[in-house]
Amino acid sequence: MEKGKGVLVRRWAIDFTDNSTTTSSRDIPDPLGYSRASQDQDDSAVSKQKKDAESNWKAQKAWEVAQAPFKNLLMMGFMMWMAGNTVHLFSIGITFSALWQPINALQGVGKVFEPYKDSKVDILTPKLLFIALNLASLALGIWKLNTLGLLPTHASDWVSSLPPAQDVEYSGGGLPLR
């Protein structure tokens, strides 16, 4: 309420300290003795430095992101070990999340490295690492699925769905009617 009153009291305000370049137009001549170019040059030097730092930082970040699934992989492994080899809700949940996470990550691989995209930064290797780690994670999930017996790798999995063979001949009869 206090704030509301304050808001009500202040009717309008002009901020004179606004120096954004977007608002100041190039139509208005520069003041005397002010050289924009020199400042720009100066700025460019600074920005170059900055850009370098940034790309370094980006590269570093990209590597970090690329290595993130590894931690995930370890955690998944631990959880799978915890879940055991019998089929129940918990183990199925874990296994499916283990499958779904890497697939999801692989689908969004472009997006994940979008912020670190730079002409100077080489994001291909972190990308490859990222993909490899995720594939490993996926493989882990599939391996888990197999140990749970949910992969159709046995003959029994394929035979069970087959209908029984028909008899060619048909024979009826039995004891005579009473």
Add this chain to the structure above:
Amino acid sequence: MAMVLRLSLFLTVLLLSLNPSSALYDDQVGLMDWHQQYIGKAKHVVFHTQKAGRKRVVVSTEENVIASLDLRRGDIFWRHALGATDTVDEMDIALGKYVITLSSGGTILRAWNLPDGQMVWESLLQGSKPSKKFLSVMNFKMDKDNIIFVFGGGCLHAVSSIDGEVLWRKELTTESLQIQQVFQPVDSDIIYAVGFVGSSQFQTYQFNAKTGELLKQSVAAFHGGFSGEISFASDDILVALDATGSHLVLILYQDEISFHQTYISDLVPDSSGVERILPTKLTGIFALKTDSSVVFLRLIGEYKLEVVEKINSAAAFSDALSFSEGQKAFGLVQHVGSRIQLVVKLDNDWNSNLLEESVEIDPQKGLVQKIFINNYMRTDKSYGFRALIVMEDHSLMLLQQGVIVWTREDGLASIIDVTTAELPVEKEGVSVSKVEHNLFEWLKGHILKLKGTLMLASPDDIAAIQAMRLKSSEKSKMTRDHNGFRKLLIVLSGAGKLFALHTGDGRVVWSLLLPSLRRSGSCQFPTGSNIYQWQVPHHHALDENPSILVVSRCGLGSDALGVLSFVDSYTGKELSSLSLAHSIAQVIPLPLTDSTEQRLHLLIDASGRAHLYPKTSEAFKIFQSEFPNIYWYSIDAEKEIIRGHALHSNCGLEETDEYCFNTRELWSIVFPSESEKIISTATRKLNEVVHTQAKVIADQDVTFKYISRNLLFVATVAPKGDCPIGSVTPEESWLVVYLIDTVTGRILHRMTHLGSQGPVHAVISENWVVYHYFNLRAHKYEMSVIEIYDQSRADNKDVWKLLLGKHNLTTPVSSYSRPEVVMKSQSYFFTHSVKTMSVTSTAKGITSKQLLIGTIGDQVLALDKRYLDPRRSINPTQAEKEEGIIPLTDSLPIIPQSYVTHSLQVEGLRGILTVPTKLESTTLVFAYGVDLFLTRIAPSRTYDSLTEDFSYALLLITIVALIAAIFVTWVLSEKKELREKWR
């Protein structure tokens, strides 16, 4: 993570709570099952109406049931079903409080207490040879005891009615003596026994009733000879037919025997074909049955006879009933158009009627067959009469004061065969008001249920919930339901009547006394034998009504001509009937249908010719294409031969009949008749569906079941062993079981159980056989299982080949390829003896199987097939345990909760039928005998539907509450966010 854990825990709990238990709770009785009690066709009736208040009638029936019925409503007070061989011969009442029954060919005399039906005493009477049976209760005025005179087994016994002690016994078994009547004139101490010696001698005996002393014995010869039975003309005159059947012989027997003949045609001018004298117990009047009418004759003077009345329609008359001092009445009932007329007359005055009533009667009940009358005192002190009438369809009804007070459909006690029919599909366009009404009712019902689950319901509410559950209109609707629980059970009764019972509540939807199963001029002894599904439209011909085929024949011999009737399952009208020109020895429903979904049937006649039905060219064309693959086999249980036949050529006899085929014998299996006797056979049910041919065993290994429709199980015993248990030693008896391929005659398996004997009950399903027999060495019943596996397909184990379809698992198999089979078998002890055995069947065959065992206590026990698994061992491995193999025990467990009949009994259990429903987990079980029982069981629990007591209201309320909560929290968060923004 914690969230996931909690969620999974919650879901697990939810899943567990959805699993219903296999047993029933008290309040679930009657929800899915119904039970109907019957007694069968009444044979003897004793009224018990002396005391005020309890008006009862005791009935003994052809199903060997003794029952006490309430005269007001026809309900059963008490009931006893005697065994199938313990036929009730006579029944009477003694001391005013005991019902006396004579049964088992006149050898067992029992007294039952009238109010509660407890057996008071039982006497075994010694008899030497089979004879006629008579029972009379005599009351000595001065004594407190009533003496019961029993004639049975050629002996006359006097038995005390207090304790059943035999007072004296006289044997009447001279050479070729046949006692025809044993009787005792009223107020006399003399018992007469009269009979024939040879064909022309007449003999009488007179006994002192108190001491059994033979007072007199006399013989007289009658040159004309006798035929048929002796009946009473009056107290001192008997009447019989002579050997030619053209003369009536009056016999004066008391002092000196004298005969007097009367030519029947003199009395009854147009009497052609006199059949017999009907047994009456009237004085001075007797009845003569000719082939078209009943003639009543009266005795006037010593030997003169006159015709009193001639009744041309079907009629029945009762015994004489003495209702006041010295007065005797009898009832006569006859058909007048669509009504029946009951007349009660005094037996000495034919012209006046004490009572005359007529009542409209359902034409489906047929003709009257028996009548029993009883008198009561009206309020104005006059005599009234009530009559119990037995109809042609075995129904029993009480007629009193011109109305039918109650009717019992006792024809349902003698079911011969059962089949099922679907109900009509629900028509579209249900009116809106009905839906709204239903919706309101639905909501109300569910709110009530919710109250019940939340323990908020008052006792009234609980009662309302229970009533609502029991008579839910949902289960008794006349349309097909989504789950396929509602069907029609079509049953054929021993009286030749078809009934359609609704599976929901067991009511009779329609009934039809089949015209082709009624006695007529062309068909003297029609016997119904089987019913089959004739037309089951479900794909192409949905607009046609389904129909069933009733197979019957005219006569008792195997060469009697057959009659086919086609009956519409929806309306119960006979569509058509065919009198065949050939006999019917076997009916083989073929696995072929024509374009209107009529099933093709092959009828085999006594001379081994096959006839195809329906006789249409389309059916013939379909049949022609399968002609070389159709075989049939016959079992000759007398000669111990099983023969296999193939169809050969068209019958040579008549050129016109292209639907008739000659057959030729392909193979035969002759059992050595000195050591083996066929006692039981079993085949797979025609409509059984098998889901998979593979059986997955431990470690993902797979074995292949040998699934063949043409499998026959035969059990033989040593000829000595075909007798009741206990009369042979283990060394003398053995049991041999065979599994035979009925196409090639190949014996797939043969196994001998030494020291065992029958009776054998067996079921075949999928690739296994289970059979039940008696082990003489262990003195216990045993059950064995044989599982058959196909070794020739065992190498189909390459995943890649299976994946690419390079296998021969679905190619049709010929029996001539001689598949290599492997048998596994195991035996277990079983506590009960078994009356009948069946197996559950489901729509797709995925659900695991249960054996349904009709126990000797007339209950149905469900036993998991898992207990009968040859792979059971004492210490199963971990993998086997995971697979669900139960450790081996020597006997099969009987879990009290697994009785599907729970606390009820199906008296006289004869058969169990299982009907798959559309819901895969569920199957209907219909058990029939004297009683009927139907229930719904789920062998693997109802995994594919929510349970009946699932609270939809709770679910709905939860959803609504959750949505409300979401909305409220959304509004709150919006507000908070706004506040944050203004901060």
